[in-house]
Amino acid sequence: MSRWNPTFFTAFFFFLLCSLSGCHNRNQELVEDRIITFSSGDNTLQARLVIPKVHQSNDAIVLLVHGDGAMDHSAKGYFEPIITTLNEQRYATLSWSKPGVGSSDGDWLMQTMSQRAEEVRSAIRYLRQNGYPNNPVGVVGFSQASWVLAELGNEPEITFAALIGGAANWREQSKYTMWLRLIEEEKIHPDDTAVWQEIEELNELEYQLIKSGFNDYLGSDLHLHPFMAQPLEDEARFGFVRANIDSDVSLGFAQIRFPMLALFGDSDIRVDIEHSQQVFATTLGASDKLTQKVISNASHSLLKTELSMRAALYLTEDDFAPGALNTLVEWLNTHAHKAQPQRL
Template structure:
């Protein structure tokens, strides 16, 4: 009969107790943590505004912009250590649940990237009209948020922006994830460069089917090809992909007027970080406008590549790769504390 390991049992009990009691929320006495709502595109969105009690009129507010998926205002727990870290540096944070998630109205699967960008503008308007008329405002976006940010290049209220794991082009990202999947399934060898032509051709065929509509897409035998994944059977998800599959940062990033930081994990399996870095550099250009850094031993979300059991329950700052949050904060501090005349 198996015996309980006392050390394991004690650790599990402590983790469970922490998850229930919120012992990882170490800064609650130092901040004002409020649930607010604001309107955007006929939706009322539930948001979380966390303001350090030492926050002043010249301290910045950071808007946290989600990547893909049904995310609440805490990104299902991922935002918590980021919010804590930023609060400790006197930044207020504002994040919101996507339409149809939590108590937010609407359906995020019906959105385009321009509609997501309008949410950012609506959040800024809320802040300006509700007690924060002059604070610098920045954006920290994740993954798919690169295409949201590409719609905001001319937004005068954004002082700075940072991207974590930002993708440059939807279709190029699809090719990259297909290539990684085929390697994992042992259908191709990582060093076989000749396979890229077939990946390109299959991707183009699938693109044409997606543009044709759900029935044509689902009725095609393209997905019987051994390289292809199962087709999208959820029509709502299909329509979201169809509406946004042409997303690309090139035109939008060329119009950006604020400085931007792009952070990538060297172990990213969602985004081709070399492609993103090249496109970002080609479109943003000037070194005073773009800073790019790759974090060692970091995932797409800049988390450690090996996480503890406790991380399945909640994340802390220690779950991020060494240097990830420090790099973000150091750059934000450089931008947020500039005098207005020093900003781009």
């Protein structure tokens, strides 16, 4: 049988057609799209700044803050339809490649959440010093970015924030993903609530091993337990986990004074959305400061739960669950732009 099957040729045709037509960046003539660099700590980061040509001093600039993983300034293409949607609504966007990705210096696996938060502050300083002294600036963050935002709760330059699939507590998230994995592996039944005690105990034992260091962690027989996953064998990844495993939003979110939107997909398999919603509501308090919404038929990243073959090559707005991007834009339109001065 030939390895060149019709599925491959169809996918390649879509990719070629899109590349020629620019279908995943239809706003090219309406924006100024440029690659810039800014410094944060010892690193020089490569970033992408996209400014609508109609953008004015009262229009907001949105910083796109990554979740986990080695992400470039496009988040491997995931940011593209978000940037396009925001640009159409007169929002400028700034995103950057993580340290060690693309042309950015450093190593993202050596970062703490506070260092990632300092990148946000550095990005804002760049904007203030390079032509945008008065524009409102806010954050749209993804997944792990909730812990970055928790380090920015008292940052006066941030005037709004939105989180997509935000996690509240690293260890609680680990328990949740362990529970889902055990269900998928058919080692437990979803209705077996008694198993949670064992999950708690195993999670605590692994936490203590992680805190003890890489050699103790790898040398333990804990991962021989049938409920445990394979241990982390990459020492750099282990170091990242060890440095950030105590991440929690509670203290930081209690200091937030700007309005925040939290969006979740109802089919999220990475974050316990009920736990996140409860913690966010408890820590942020006033309902006028926090808006939370669950999007139907949406994944962790608010994409549709079933995607077309073309989506493996590039994403468009149509790949997001119905209402996801509209909900984000409608909230931003209410909370992000600075009011135009009244004429006498």
